Amino acid sequence: MEGSLRYFGGRDGLLGKLRAGLAELGFEASIAPADTARAALWLARGGGGRLEDLPVEVLDMEQAFFRSIGISSVGELLRLPREGLARRCGRRLVDDLDRALGKAPEAREFFVAPPRFAAQLELPAEATQAEALLAAARRLLAQLEGLLAARQAGVRSFTLTLIHPGAPSATLEIGLASPARDAARMAQLLRERLAALPLARPVQAMRLEAGDFTPLHASSAGMFGDALAETEDWARLIERLRARLGHDAVCGLATSPDHRPEASWRRIEPGDWDPREFRLPGARPLWLLEQPQRLPGTAFALLAGPERIECGWWDGDEARRDYFIAQLEGASLGWIFREDGDWYLHGWFA
Amino acid sequence: MAALEDILQRHPVWRGESPAGSRPDALSSGYPALDRELPGGGWPAGALTEIVGARRGIGELQLLLPALAALTSAGKRVVWLAPPHLPYPPALAAAGIDLAQLALVRAPGRRDALWAAEQALRAGSCHALLAWLRHARFADLRRLAVAAEASRAFVALFRPQEAAGEPSPACLRLALEPAGEALAVRIFKRRGAPLAAAVRVPVKRPVHALGRSAFPQPASRDAGTDRRLGLPLHA
Numbered sequence: 001m002e003g004s005l006r007y008f009g010g011r012d013g014l015l016g017k018l019r020a021g022l023a024e025l026g027f028e029a030s031i032a033p034a035d036t037a038r039a040a041l042w043l044a045r046g047g048g049g050r051l052e053d054l055p056v057e058v059l060d061m062e063q064a065f066f067r068s069i070g071i072s073s074v075g076e077l078l079r080l081p082r083e084g085l086a087r088r089c090g091r092r093l094v095d096d097l098d099r100a101l102g103k104a105p106e107a108r109e110f111f112v113a114p115p116r117f118a119a120q121l122e123l124p125a126e127a128t129q130a131e132a133l134l135a136a137a138r139r140l141l142a143q144l145e146g147l148l149a150a151r152q153a154g155v156r157s158f159t160l161t162l163i164h165p166g167a168p169s170a171t172l173e174i175g176l177a178s179p180a181r182d183a184a185r186m187a188q189l190l191r192e193r194l195a196a197l198p199l200a201r202p203v204q205a206m207r208l209e210a211g212d213f214t215p216l217h218a219s220s221a222g223m224f225g226d227a228l229a230e231t232e233d234w235a236r237l238i239e240r241l242r243a244r245l246g247h248d249a250v251c252g253l254a255t256s257p258d259h260r261p262e263a264s265w266r267r268i269e270p271g272d273w274d275p276r277e278f279r280l281p282g283a284r285p286l287w288l289l290e291q292p293q294r295l296p297g298t299a300f301a302l303l304a305g306p307e308r309i310e311c312g313w314w315d316g317d318e319a320r321r322d323y324f325i326a327q328l329e330g331a332s333l334g335w336i337f338r339e340d341g342d343w344y345l346h347g348w349f350a
Numbered sequence: 351m352a353a354l355e356d357i358l359q360r361h362p363v364w365r366g367e368s369p370a371g372s373r374p375d376a377l378s379s380g381y382p383a384l385d386r387e388l389p390g391g392g393w394p395a396g397a398l399t400e401i402v403g404a405r406r407g408i409g410e411l412q413l414l415l416p417a418l419a420a421l422t423s424a425g426k427r428v429v430w431l432a433p434p435h436l437p438y439p440p441a442l443a444a445a446g447i448d449l450a451q452l453a454l455v456r457a458p459g460r461r462d463a464l465w466a467a468e469q470a471l472r473a474g475s476c477h478a479l480l481a482w483l484r485h486a487r488f489a490d491l492r493r494l495a496v497a498a499e500a501s502r503a504f505v506a507l508f509r510p511q512e513a514a515g516e517p518s519p520a521c522l523r524l525a526l527e528p529a530g531e532a533l534a535v536r537i538f539k540r541r542g543a544p545l546a547a548a549v550r551v552p553v554k555r556p557v558h559a560l561g562r563s564a565f566p567q568p569a570s571r572d573a574g575t576d577r578r579l580g581l582p583l584h585a
Binding site for chain 1: 405406407408409410411412415425427433434435436437438439440441442443444445448449450451452453454455456457462465466469470473474475476528555556557
């Protein structure tokens with residue numbers, strides 16, 4: 001720690017930063033500085049002061065024995081003969097004392113953040129306003145950002161659960177177009193969702209959860225900046241649109257190798273289309289009516305056809321149709337078919 | 351003189367001699383006859399284009415497809431906002447459009463649609479926006495026009511026939527009419543001199559005999575005979 005004291009503005013500056021950071025995350029902390037990590041831990045547990053004056057409860061040891069021999073402070077423990085103490089209480093206690101005093105080296109394991117994030121926050125007062133909820137959610141998002149930064153990771157989605165007193169809780173799933181850890185970006189998406197949410201009941205608490213961390217390194221503008229920036233910009237656009245309009249309101253389109261008109265396309269994530277799966281069909285309309293529309297038999301004039309489309313008997317979704325290109329509504333061209341003697345409009349050659 | 355040329359090259363100084371809209375960022379429509387009449391020689395980027403009263407099925411999308419095919423095959427992204435029907439992927443792919451560059455956005459409400467259009471225009475990655483705004487008001491269009499001017503996107507707004515008589519901030523307004531196997535494009539507002547005659551645009555049609563006599567409906571064959579065949583003809 002000695003080496004970084006200057007940078008943080010001395011011991012008090014460093015402690016002040018620690019306290020402020022923890023308060024922002026919504027934690028109360030007990031902080032104590034000492035010459036060794038173990039002594040600092042014990043002091044923090046005991047509320048500070050001198051190591052000798054600390055109660056023995058700060059040690060990770062069975063307390064019954066200390067009580068039985070009338071020892072109540074660390075100082076009294078240190079004055080006992082070492083060898084006897086080691087025999088009665090085991091080597092570990094003596095080693096811990098040595099580490100606290102700096103007589104033995106302390107090998108500590110570095111903190112490894114868990115690969116999931118879950119945190120709950122009780123609201124100071126029940127809230128019904130989106131803005132109040134957002135302010136609270138920001139604190140949780142800041143915690144998430146901290147965890148992600150420590151792991152050099154990002155998440156592709158997170159879940160915010162709004163807990164109502166005496167009623168089932170509501171869950172908001174927010175998807176991100178690309179892995180992110182920026183709390184401000186996540187808060188912006190959450191804002192769109194909260195704004196669209198009818199808040200009938202007051203919210204008592206909220207829980208933020210995120211999993212599936214993916215590696216994310218600080219990006220740097222590089223040689224391929226332009227194309228990458230555009231891809232990222234596009235991903236963010238889709239993400240924003242989805243945050244307000246709903247996930248399913250934005251999709252990409254793809255062809256599907258199937259002869260049935262309804263099955264020869266599908267919705268995909270924007271950008272996922274593989275052109276190799278496309279085979280050129282016959283004349284196909286640019287507008288497809290997702291629900292074919294029944295036509296009176298006299299409303300059109302046939303211009304070309306028929307194209308018999310019949311398949312799907314193997315998966316129980318059989319289609320047997322004769323498709324024609326027809327002129328209707330004056331000069332418009334429609335894609336119509338006949339099935340079981342009835343005519344239907346299925347698309348427009350727009 | 352050399353210094354003056356230099357200044358003119360480096361700064362966008364408008365010169366009277368060039369027709370209004372020699373904007374370099376126009377997008378060729380793919381139809382030379384139309385490009386000749388469009389200010390800048392193509393669809394304008396960074397401006398609103400309004401297509402009014404297009405009936406369905408007369409080639410109204412074919413009008414835009416060559417430009418969209420050129421954009422998407424250059425890796426530029428296109429947003430389709432609130433179209434009235436599904437833009438059918440096999441037909442788009444057949445027209446040379448890279449489907450990987452498309453996003454289809456549903457926005458049923460007027461405010462959501464307007465908001466989505468603005469978001470798309472604010473994003474630098476959307477190079478063309480096709481939007482079907484059924485109930486847009488003048489103030490909405492004004493906002494869109496401002497957003498379009500701040501972008502580099504080609505914006506095509508499809509509007510109902512009633513909109514033709516209303517004032518619009520769009521810098522280019524077109525009305526479409528079927529004309530045999532072609533499409534008659536009437537440019538009723540553009541930068542520069544107005545155009546009296548409609549432009550005949552040879553859009554692709556699925557039949558080349560439009561206007562020839564239609565053939566009679568084939569008599570409905572006996573369904574029972576059909577069923578006995580039982581084989582999928584395309585399988």
